[in-house]
Amino acid sequence: MEFSLAERPIALSDRRWPDAGVTRVPFWVYTDVALYEREQERIFRGPSWSYVALAAEIPEAGDFVRTSVGDVPVIVTRDRKGAVHVVVNRCAHRGVVVCNAASGNATTFTCPYHQWQYASDGRLLGLPFKKGVGGHGGMPADFDNAEHGLQQLCVIERNGVVFASFDHGLASLEEYLGPTNLGWFDRVFDGRPLRVLGYQRQTVPANWKLMFENIKDPYHASLLHVFLVTFGLFRADNPSKTQMDATGQHSVLVSQRSEQREVTGTDDIKRVRHDLVLRDPTLLDPVREFPGSATVVMQTIWPNLIVQQQSNTLAMRQLVTRSVDEFELHWTYFGYESDDEEMTQRRLRQANLMGPAGLVSIDDSEVMRLAQQGAAVGQHHEALLEMGGADLDDTDHMVTEVAIRAFYDHYRTVMEL
Amino acid sequence: MTQSAPARSRTSWGPLDGGSVRELYDDYAALLDDGHYEAWLDLFVAGATYIVTARENIERGLPLATIRCDSRAMLSDRVDALTSTQFFARRIARHVITAIRPVGVDAGSVDVTANFVVFETLVDEATRVHSAGTYADQVVVTDEGPRFATKLAIYDAPLVPTSMIVPL
Ligand SMILES: [Fe+2]
Numbered sequence: 001m002e003f004s005l006a007e008r009p010i011a012l013s014d015r016r017w018p019d020a021g022v023t024r025v026p027f028w029v030y031t032d033v034a035l036y037e038r039e040q041e042r043i044f045r046g047p048s049w050s051y052v053a054l055a056a057e058i059p060e061a062g063d064f065v066r067t068s069v070g071d072v073p074v075i076v077t078r079d080r081k082g083a084v085h086v087v088v089n090r091c092a093h094r095g096v097v098v099c100n101a102a103s104g105n106a107t108t109f110t111c112p113y114h115q116w117q118y119a120s121d122g123r124l125l126g127l128p129f130k131k132g133v134g135g136h137g138g139m140p141a142d143f144d145n146a147e148h149g150l151q152q153l154c155v156i157e158r159n160g161v162v163f164a165s166f167d168h169g170l171a172s173l174e175e176y177l178g179p180t181n182l183g184w185f186d187r188v189f190d191g192r193p194l195r196v197l198g199y200q201r202q203t204v205p206a207n208w209k210l211m212f213e214n215i216k217d218p219y220h221a222s223l224l225h226v227f228l229v230t231f232g233l234f235r236a237d238n239p240s241k242t243q244m245d246a247t248g249q250h251s252v253l254v255s256q257r258s259e260q261r262e263v264t265g266t267d268d269i270k271r272v273r274h275d276l277v278l279r280d281p282t283l284l285d286p287v288r289e290f291p292g293s294a295t296v297v298m299q300t301i302w303p304n305l306i307v308q309q310q311s312n313t314l315a316m317r318q319l320v321t322r323s324v325d326e327f328e329l330h331w332t333y334f335g336y337e338s339d340d341e342e343m344t345q346r347r348l349r350q351a352n353l354m355g356p357a358g359l360v361s362i363d364d365s366e367v368m369r370l371a372q373q374g375a376a377v378g379q380h381h382e383a384l385l386e387m388g389g390a391d392l393d394d395t396d397h398m399v400t401e402v403a404i405r406a407f408y409d410h411y412r413t414v415m416e417l
Numbered sequence: 418m419t420q421s422a423p424a425r426s427r428t429s430w431g432p433l434d435g436g437s438v439r440e441l442y443d444d445y446a447a448l449l450d451d452g453h454y455e456a457w458l459d460l461f462v463a464g465a466t467y468i469v470t471a472r473e474n475i476e477r478g479l480p481l482a483t484i485r486c487d488s489r490a491m492l493s494d495r496v497d498a499l500t501s502t503q504f505f506a507r508r509i510a511r512h513v514i515t516a517i518r519p520v521g522v523d524a525g526s527v528d529v530t531a532n533f534v535v536f537e538t539l540v541d542e543a544t545r546v547h548s549a550g551t552y553a554d555q556v557v558v559t560d561e562g563p564r565f566a567t568k569l570a571i572y573d574a575p576l577v578p579t580s581m582i583v584p585l
Contacts, residue, residue, distance in 0.1 A: 102473060102575070198474040198481025202577040226502035276497060280490035328576060333481045348485055352495070356577035357469065357483045359495065363504040365580045370506070 012038065017417050018382050022405040023390045025383040027375040030207035035415070036324035042414055043303045044070025044321065047170050049156060049163035051305035051318055052076050052086055054332060056160060056194040062105040062120070067330070068320045069164060069304075074153065075099050076162060079120035080107055086164035087122035088151040098150065109150075122150035159189035161316075177301065178245035184252045184299050187290055188309055193337040197347060200331040200355035204365050206372035208319050208327040209411075214364050215298050215306050215317075216407055218242065218253050218398030219387050223271065224367060227359045230273045231284055232258045233311065234296055240398045247413075248392060248406030249302035255398065257286065257295040257311070283349055286311035300403075302410070310360075312343070313350040325372055329365075331355050431522030432558050439517060441556065441563045442531060446512035449583060454496040461489045461565045462557060469570045469585050472550065483572075483581060499582070510547070510583035511536040526557040526566060533570065535585060537578070548572040548585060 012034040018024035029035060044050065050069045053076040057065050064077040066089060073089040075098075091098050091111040098109045098118065108125060109118045116127045124145040132138025153164040156173050163173060174182055204211070214220070222229050222236040229235050240255035278284060286295065289312060299307040306317035314335060320328040331354065335347050353360045385408075388400025392409055395402055411417070430438065441460060448457040461467065469484040486492040513534045521528035530553055537547035555567035570585040 103477065196479065198477075198479030199471060199575065200481070200483050200577075201471070201575045202579060204579060224504060226504075227498055230502060273502060276501065279493050279497075280486075280488050282487065283491050283494055344480070348480055348482070349487065349491075351481060352485055355483055356579070357581035359498045359503065362580045362582065366505045369579055 015417065017412060021390075022392075022408045022412070023385050025385060025404075025408055027378040027381055027383065029209065029417075030372060030375040031324060031379065033324050036321075038415060040070045040072075040321070045072065045166040046414070047165070047167040048303045049165050049170065049173055049176055049301075050303060051161065051301065051316060052164045053162045054160055054194055054196060054316065054334060055084065055157060055162055056196050056334065057103070057332070058084070060105065062107045063103075064099070064106060064120075065103045066099055066101070067318070069153065069166070071321050071323075073097065074164065075109065075150075076164075077120040083121075084155055084157060084162055085121040086153040086155050086162075087118070087149075088153070090150070091116055092124065092148040092150060093127070118150050122152045124149045159186065159191050160194045161185075161189055177250060178247075180243050181245045181250045181252060181299065181301070184243075184254075184297060185301075185307065187292075187297065188307060188314060194334045195337050195339065195344075197333040197335060197344070197351075200333070200351075201328060202356035202365060203322070203326060203328050204368050205326050206368035207325055207375070208321045209407075210368045210371050211306075211317075211319055211327060211329065212300055212407055213404050214368060215300050216242075216251055216253070216403035217401060218255070219401055220367075221398070224363050225360050226271045226273060227353075229271055230276050231278070233284075233353075233360075236398055238398075239293070241394065241396045242398070242400060242403050243394045244392070244403060244406045247410050249410040250300060251403040251406060252297060252299040253398070253403070254294045255296040256293050283352060284311070285346060286350070287343075287346070289343075300407075308354065310353060311350055312346050313354060314347065315351075315354060325376070428519045428522055428527075430519050431527050432525055433519075433527050433556060433563050435519075437563050438519075438527070438529065438556060441565075442514045442517055445565075446514050450510050450512055454500065458489060458493055458496060459561075461492065461568070462559065463489050465489050465492070465564075465566050465568070467492045467565075467568045467584070469572070469581070471575050472571050472573050473575050475571055483577070484584065495584070503582075505580060505582045507540055508582060509538045511538075512585075514552075526555050529554045529556050533585065535583070537583075545578065547578060548574065548581075550585070 052067050053065050058078045061078055061080050064075050066075055074086050075089045077085045089097055089099050093116050096111050096113045098111045117125045119125055130139050153166055154168045156163050158173050221234045234255055238255050238258050242253055244251045297309045304319045308315045308317055316332045318330040333351055335344055385401045385405050388402050392406045445460055467486040468482045470482040474481055515532050517531040519527045520530050530551055532551055534549045535547045536544050538544040550572035553569045554565055556563045557566045
């Protein structure tokens, strides 16, 4: 561990990205508290569409769910007329959390402290003793309810997926995603009504960017995830590709399943366990449900969403930042209203692959914890991203770190680093 | 979810002996915590279901689980993953199981509820509470003694700290 009594915290203004560019990532991006605050301001409260909910979670008038945009708590509501709103869950009076329930149905929200009451869209409807009591007290005569509502975010919905932004002048979601990534998004969200199957949630003691790096990294999947390669769900020699939008902020990893088989072509895939067979094969009985040959599509949407399609398991993985060295991962699993019981059961069984107890994704949460530990004691060092070269272009294989490079290329622009 | 019966109207153990059920839960905790997974699997009947889920899914009527095994064979596949394919930092788990109570009786089975707390110790960290919650199980009579036909572990906190490596 590098440490000396003379060492002082380095100011963000003195931070300098390595000269080699995005083939290097300095470890302080995972540990610098001032940088985290700048990320909250410029990324999560800046010009970005954060995923907040599926419309199917709040189907009826008055339904609401609580979530966060960056580390700001918000409530996603549906008003009496059916419109969806996203408001900051913080009373305009003294900052108390207004809504305590994780979900529910309410057409007004009342702060428990002084009973200020808000509408679904955040408007302040009223407050006790506004005109005083018996001629005493009361708010100033010029107090205007319209100026003291819950802060409202801009809301956009596409095919049942709700996004919100603190920036009210942002481009449409279609323009934001770009044509290629919009096409992949619409592949899963094709307008069919969704059915929410349930939630898995976990805290990960790592910087949030490590989660994006993980999903944008097909190189690790065939090496770390022995379960995946053993059962053919993901392998370095399966046909696959990586596609970014023009900015590099969004990307998609596409691959296709193969049967459990002998390794051909390369000796590098050593981790297949030929001795393993499933005692209950119904654990993995994927059926084709989307057009085309892709069986795995992992899409990362800046700044807080991973859309997961691995075989028949569909989930939104929402990142909620908590501090520079901790984030939460909220998994919302879903299917379609039109699924039959057999398909629903298949999705529920395949959910065993993912989440905090996932046969596959346990590997990732554990590695991210170790990555954070390494970064914390490597402040003057940097990560290397040269697999597949130094470019930022789409690829048709998975032996690459290109999507991580593209992510940091965009990140550096937004963060002015 | 099976509700606890009020204390004053305690259900009997019916076809089971209360002491042997206590032993079943003690064995469950000890075998899991010591990593004797094959012996632990033997505490389930072949057609047993084993489900771990967050309380919020139960309360919202949502079917998703964090671990869902529809058979002992599927649970055995999970043990294979745990012992041979998954990567995780070494840790020690301690299951503490209390308040084991019968809440419903049938000819050859008893519905049982219990509380659990699981402590987790990673080699380089202080011991922490990993999870707390309740079991809502069905225990059946077999020639080998009482065995689980259903185990439903409902953990209270929605957020799992990092990973759930050892089953609850
Ligand atoms: Fe992974």
